[in-house]
Amino acid sequence: MSIVTDQIEKASGAADVAAVVAASAPRRKSALRMLLSDVGACIALALVLVAIFGAVFAPWLAPTDPYGNDLANTLKPPGEGAFLGTDGQGRDMITRLLFGLRTTLMMGFASVTFGCVIGGIIGFAAAYYPRLSGILMRCMDVLLSFPAILFGLAIAAIFGPGLTAVIIALSIATVPLMARVVRGSALVVLQQGYIEAARSLGLSDLRIILRYVLPNCLSAMFVFVTLRFGQVILLGAALSFLGLGAQPPTAELGAMAADGRNFLFFAPHVSVLPSLVIFAVVLAFNVLGDALRDALDPKLRR
Amino acid sequence: MLRHTLQRLLLVLPVLIGVLLIGFLLMQVVPTDPAQVRAGPTATQDIVQAIRQELGLDQPLWKQFLIYIGRLLQGDLGVSIINNVSVVQELGNTIGPTLELMFASLIWAIPLGMFLGTIGAYFRGSLLDRAIMAFSVAGVSLPVFFLGLGLIWLFGFKYPILPFTGRVGPLWTWEGLQGIILPALTLGGVFVGPVARMTRTSVLDELGNDHVRTARAKGLGEGVVVLRHTLRNALVPVVTLIGLQIGFLLGGAVVTETVFSWPGIGRLAVGAILSSDLPMAQGTIIVLSLGFILINLAVDVLYAVLDPRVRAT
Numbered sequence: 054m055s056i057v058t059d060q061i062e063k064a065s066g067a068a069d070v071a072a073v074v075a076a077s078a079p080r081r082k083s084a085l086r087m088l089l090s091d092v093g094a095c096i097a098l099a100l101v102l103v104a105i106f107g108a109v110f111a112p113w114l115a116p117t118d119p120y121g122n123d124l125a126n127t128l129k130p131p132g133e134g135a136f137l138g139t140d141g142q143g144r145d146m147i148t149r150l151l152f153g154l155r156t157t158l159m160m161g162f163a164s165v166t167f168g169c170v171i172g173g174i175i176g177f178a179a180a181y182y183p184r185l186s187g188i189l190m191r192c193m194d195v196l197l198s199f200p201a202i203l204f205g206l207a208i209a210a211i212f213g214p215g216l217t218a219v220i221i222a223l224s225i226a227t228v229p230l231m232a233r234v235v236r237g238s239a240l241v242v243l244q245q246g247y248i249e250a251a252r253s254l255g256l257s258d259l260r261i262i263l264r265y266v267l268p269n270c271l272s273a274m275f276v277f278v279t280l281r282f283g284q285v286i287l288l289g290a291a292l293s294f295l296g297l298g299a300q301p302p303t304a305e306l307g308a309m310a311a312d313g314r315n316f317l318f319f320a321p322h323v324s325v326l327p328s329l330v331i332f333a334v335v336l337a338f339n340v341l342g343d344a345l346r347d348a349l350d351p352k353l354r355r
Numbered sequence: 356m357l358r359h360t361l362q363r364l365l366l367v368l369p370v371l372i373g374v375l376l377i378g379f380l381l382m383q384v385v386p387t388d389p390a391q392v393r394a395g396p397t398a399t400q401d402i403v404q405a406i407r408q409e410l411g412l413d414q415p416l417w418k419q420f421l422i423y424i425g426r427l428l429q430g431d432l433g434v435s436i437i438n439n440v441s442v443v444q445e446l447g448n449t450i451g452p453t454l455e456l457m458f459a460s461l462i463w464a465i466p467l468g469m470f471l472g473t474i475g476a477y478f479r480g481s482l483l484d485r486a487i488m489a490f491s492v493a494g495v496s497l498p499v500f501f502l503g504l505g506l507i508w509l510f511g512f513k514y515p516i517l518p519f520t521g522r523v524g525p526l527w528t529w530e531g532l533q534g535i536i537l538p539a540l541t542l543g544g545v546f547v548g549p550v551a552r553m554t555r556t557s558v559l560d561e562l563g564n565d566h567v568r569t570a571r572a573k574g575l576g577e578g579v580v581v582l583r584h585t586l587r588n589a590l591v592p593v594v595t596l597i598g599l600q601i602g603f604l605l606g607g608a609v610v611t612e613t614v615f616s617w618p619g620i621g622r623l624a625v626g627a628i629l630s631s632d633l634p635m636a637q638g639t640i641i642v643l644s645l646g647f648i649l650i651n652l653a654v655d656v657l658y659a660v661l662d663p664r665v666r667a668t
Contacts, residue, residue, distance in 0.1 A: 195370050198651055200602025202609055203644055210381055210628045210636040287498060291610050294500045295625050310500055314614075317504060318512045328501035336496035343492070 084272075084348040094344030100337035104330075108158040111151040119144065119152040119304050128320040140309070140323045141316060142302075152304035153327055154334070156216070160298070160305070161286040163220045168227025168285075169278055175228065176235025177262050180243060190236070193229035201226035201288050209297040216305075219298040223285050231277065238273040242266050276346045283338030290331045306331045359659045363652055374644040379423050381637045383416075432641070433634035435627075442638035445623060450642070452522050453619035456542060457608055459526075459535050464543030465597060468550025472593075473586055475551065476558035487551060494548025499607045503541040503614035510537060521616040538615045542607050549603070553596045557589040564588075591658075598654030605647065 088094050107114060123143030131138040137146035179189040204222040212218045242248065243266065251261045290307030292298040299305030301312065306327040313324030398406075407413050411422045426432075432442035475487040511519040517537050524531035561567065562585055570584045609621030616622070620639055627635035 191366070191369075194366060195373060198370050198648060199644065200605050200647065202602070202606035203640065203647065206609075206624050206628060206636075206643070207377055207381070207640050210633065210640065213631075214629065283496065287496065288606070290498055291500065291606065294498070295610065295613055296629050297625065307498070307500075310498070310504070314504065317508055321508055324504050325501075328498055328504070331498050332496055332501060335498075336493060339492050339496050 088344055088348040091344050091348075093340055094348075097337040097340035097344065100333060101341060104154060104158065104334050104337070107151050108155040111155040115145075115148040115151045117145040117148045119148045120302055128316055128323065130320065131322055137326060138320070138322050141312060141320075146322065146326055149304045149309060150306075150326060150330055153306040153309050154330060156299055156303060156305040157286055157290060157293075157307070157331070158334075160216055160220055160223075160289045161282055164223035164285045164289065165227060165278060165282050167220070167224035169231045169274070169281075171224070172228040172231025173235050173274070176232040177239055177266065179232065180236045180239035181258060181262060181266070186236075189232070193232045196225065196229040197233075199226075202291075205288070205292045205297060209292070214297045214300065216299050216303070219289050219292050222292070223289055226288075227281060227285065230281065231274075234273055234277045235270060238270040239266050242269045245269075272349045276342055276349060279338055279345055280342035283335040283342065286331065286338070287335045360656050363655045367648055367652055370648055371645075374641060374648070375424060375427065376420070378637045378641045379420050381633060381640070382423075427641075432638040435632050435635045437630055437632045437635070442634050445635065446620065446638055446642050449618055449620040449623045452617060453608060453612070453621060455522075455526060455535065456538055456611065456617055456619060457604060459539035460541075460543035460546060461604075463539070464546040465550055468547045469554045469586075469593065471547070472551040472554025472556075473558050473581065473589075475555045476562060477581060479559065484555075488555070491548035491552045491555075494545055495552075497545055499541060499545050499610040500614050502544050503538075503611055506537050506540055507614070519615055522618055538611050538617050541614065542604070542611045545607050546600070546604065549600055550593070550597060554589065554593050557592045557596075558585055561585045561589045595654055595658045598650065598657070601650050601654075602647065605643065 088098075121144065123139070125143065126134060126139050127141055127143040129135055129139040129143075131146070135145045135147065137150070139145055140149060175189055175193065179186040201223060204226050205219065208222040208225075209215075209218045212221070248261065248265060251265050256264075289298060290305075290310070293305050293307030294311045296308075296311065299308045301308065309327040310324050310331075313320070313322075313327070316323050404413075411419055414422070430443055432446070434441050435445065471487050471491075475484040478484050507519045510517045518530070518534045519537050521534070522531065523534035526532060526535065567580060567584055570580045575584075605621070608619065609625060611617065612619040612622040613625055620643065624636060624639035624643065626632075627639060
């Protein structure tokens with residue numbers, strides 16, 4: 054949750070969105086250039102791409118089997134035999150980290166996708182049909198009044214701990230946020246003259262939304278999705294750390310960090326390495342999201 | 356003012372019903388028949404049926420829901436299926452330590468965050484400002500458990516000067532006070548960044564205002580300008596935003612309690628879910644939700660008290 058969310062909500066305020074929308078079409082090239090002129094954003098972007106690459110190609114990149122125990126070589130510190138050492142079951146840490154990243158990013162991707170698609174539909178519906186707006190947005194308010202951790206606890210209690218429970222919980226927690234962002238920017242777009250023109254041409258509602266409203270809301274949605282991805286990974290890893298998410302022996306970064314607690318004093322790398330990877334990936338998404346927002350918002354340009 | 360409060364209260368009602376409904380449904384998914392469990396394995400079908408009637412389990416679902424609400428209102432949340440302890444009693448034991456932990460975390464994190472945010476805003480664009488903002492983003496991205504484990508390793512193992520094995524004693528004893536330092540550093544640590552960021556935005560908004568220019572023009576010292584004319588006005592949004600971050604704080608508290616074996620309600624909830632202790636899990640989730648709703652409501656009303664513009668609408 055956190056501050057980033059507030060920033061998004063702020064960014065979804067009508068005026069800001071108008072600015073973002075106005076900037077998106079003709080100035081997209083300069084926005085990209087501005088993004089690339091920011092060193093921090095470039096590093097963040099590179100980190101995100103490396104992480105995605107590592108996660109996608111984990112089965113081919115990993116030197117060993119992520120689930121093959123080697124009890125003769127447990128808890129080796131980095132450098133001895135394996136480059137980053139081994140964990141409590143003698144599994145190679147590089148392999149585990151790659152597969153852990155794969156699980157964690159997949160969990161984040163699934164939650165953000167489900168949450169944003171549903172939230173997006175609700176947001177567009179609420180913006181396009183003022184009659185629906187009241188009831189839909191009140192429902193979103195109700196969902197918003199719960200922190201993600203409570204969804205995590207409740208869903209894990211109902212369905213039992215596991216990755217599915219985490220994905221359901223984080224999707225639900227994402228829906229109202231996305232709905233707000235989309236509704237905010239869609240309302241601004243709907244005031245434009247070309248929407249009236251499209252309406253007077255007799256185009257169907259769906260066509261107007263898909264062809265004219267959606268493309269003009271994309272930049273605001275994109276900023277939100279980037280920032281949300283980082284938060285969702287952080288939350289999912291925390292839930293897995295608590296034992297409510299991925300179950301052993303599944304490699305997942307939060308669960309791996311929890312596993313390493315038992316050896317914290319004599320083999321800290323088992324906990325530290327997965328935690329560091331989470332930190333780096335979330336930081337990269339947050340920095341990238343902030344930079345994207347700045348690049349797409351001409352008001353902040355100097 | 357009154358209208359604003361009433362509106363808020365009205366919005367709380369569906370939330371409340373939702374929470375209770377989820378709590379109720381939680382009990383419905385139990386695969387075992389509670390009447391059968393209570394009757395014991397050797398009971399005849401007649402006895403099970405009688406118990407079912409006695410417990411109201413033969414009633415339609417909506418009636419069971421009403422019965423359940425009635426029991427809740429009497430403060431009856433059932434007993435743990437693991438150790439037969441009353442759920443309400445266990446909640447009573449754990450809520451204190453959780454509040455203690457939250458308080459001990461906020462009492463240093465909020466002032467520090469506000470201090471850093473004000474400095475950042477005042478020296479906008481400077482190296483110091485950038486460093487503070489970088490620190491803030493890093494803080495938002497840091498997993499709570501990483502910070503906790505790092506502190507345990509550093510101050511519990513490398514330089515063993517502080518205890519990290521839970522609540523060693525009440526807060527007013529020396530041991531108890533020492534015991535809360537590391538958990539409070541952990542939970543507060545992830546809160547400094549967001550507070551600094553909110554304060555910075557809010558102070559920046561204020562610094563651009565005309566009355567600040569006037570204050571400077573009439574020759575007031577910079578200290579007075581920042582403290583009395585800027586920070587004071589900036590405080591309103593910061594206070595409410597901090598209130599709205601309670602969910603974030605709650606999530607952090609659950610993890611912190613688990614890392615430090617702190618006997619709080621978050622650890623109780625996680626333990627209950629992991630051991631499939633449904634009555635306990637249900638009780639903790641209901642109480643956490645209610646607490647959260649209440650705090651949100653309080654913040655909303657407080658906002659109206661602090662800011663007359665909200666009152667007017």
